[in-house]
Amino acid sequence: MPNLAEAQAIIENSDVLFSAEEVSAAADRMAAAITEKLGGEYPLVLSVMGGAVVFTGQLLPRLMFPLDFDYVHVSRYGDKTHGGELVWRTAPKEDVKDRVVLVLDDILDEGHTMAAIRDKVMEMGAKAFYSGVFANKLIDQAKPIAADFVGIDVPNRYVFGYGMDVRGIWRNLPEIRALK
Ligand SMILES: O=P(O)(O)OC[C@H]1O[C@H](OP(=O)(O)OP(=O)(O)O)[C@H](O)[C@@H]1O
Numbered sequence: 733m734p735n736l737a738e739a740q741a742i743i744e745n746s747d748v749l750f751s752a753e754e755v756s757a758a759a760d761r762m763a764a765a766i767t768e769k770l771g772g773e774y775p776l777v778l779s780v781m782g783g784a785v786v787f788t789g790q791l792l793p794r795l796m797f798p799l800d801f802d803y804v805h806v807s808r809y810g811d812k813t814h815g816g817e818l819v820w821r822t823a824p825k826e827d828v829k830d831r832v833v834l835v836l837d838d839i840l841d842e843g844h845t846m847a848a849i850r851d852k853v854m855e856m857g858a859k860a861f862y863s864g865v866f867a868n869k870l871i872d873q874a875k876p877i878a879a880d881f882v883g884i885d886v887p888n889r890y891v892f893g894y895g896m897d898v899r900g901i902w903r904n905l906p907e908i909r910a911l912k
C-alpha cells in the first residue's frame with residue numbers, strides 16, 4: 733500500500749476525466765436504461781466485489797422495481813495495473829438457477845472478468861444474463877463480451893475513482909481520474 737505522500741503524489745500525477753457531476757448523470761442514464769429493460773423481470777443483481785461497491789451503492793437506489801441482491805468476488809489485477817490470472821474468491825450461489833441475472837461491475841477493461849462470470853452464471857442455469865459496467869475502456873483488442881449497459885466510455889489509460897483502485901487505494905473518489 734502506498735504511504736501518505738505516495739497516495740497524494742498519485743493524485744498530483746493524474747487528470748480528472750469525469751467530474752462527480754458527470755458520473756452522477758451517467759448513473760442516472762444507466763438506471764433509466766436498466767429500468768426500461770429489466771423493470772418487469774425481478775432480476776437477481778450480483779455486484780462484483782470489490783470495485784463495484786461504489787457504483788452498486790449509487791445505482792441500486794435509482795432502480796425503483798423489485799430485485800434480489802447478492803455479490804460475487806473475482807480478482808484479476810490485485811494491486812497491479814495489468815490483469816493476470818482470474819481468481820474466484822466468492823462464486824455465484826445456486827439461486828442463480830432460472831433467474832434473470834444482472835451483473836454489475838465498475839469497469840470492463842479486457843473483458844475477461846465479466847466473460848468468466850457470464851460463463852459461470854449460465855453454466856449454473858440462469859435464465860438470462862445481463863451485464864452493466866460503469867466504465868467501458870476503449871481498447872484496441874476485441875473483448876470476449878460487450879456490456880449490455882454502460883455508463884461511460886473511458887480511454888485506454890489506467891483509470892481510478894468511483895470504486896476503481898490504483899495500487900489498492902483511491903476507490904473512494906467521487907470522480908474518475910487517469911494516471912498521466
Ligand atoms: O475486464 P477485465 O480486464 O477483466 O478487468 C475488469 C476487472 O478488473 C477489476 O477487478 P480487479 O481484478 O482489480 O479486482 P478488484 O475489483 O478487487 O480491484 C475490475 O473491478 C473488474 O472486475
Ligand code: HPA
Nearest residue numbers: 841889890891892896897
Ligand atoms: O483501468 C483500470 N482501473 C482500475 N481497475 C481496473 N481494472 C481493470 N482495469 C482497470
